[in-house]
Amino acid sequence: MIALEVGNLDGLIIFFVAIMFGPPVVFTIIGFLVKRNNPKTAKVLFILGAVYLLIGLGICGGFL
Secondary structure: OOOOOOOOOHHHHHHHHHHHHHHHHHHHHHHHHHOOOOHHHHHHHHHHHHHHHHHHHHHHHHHO
């Protein structure tokens, strides 16, 4: 019986890395842009980015 070979999985790894680091970076950038006008909203965005990063590294890091 011939074993099934998958091939190149670089796209899948890039996808998981983008899910892990993409939204926290976006939340942080938006937080810095909003910080001058609404500091409380910026604080919430920073916290959301940190929580998303921790959960993303835990779940997606477990897949890798």
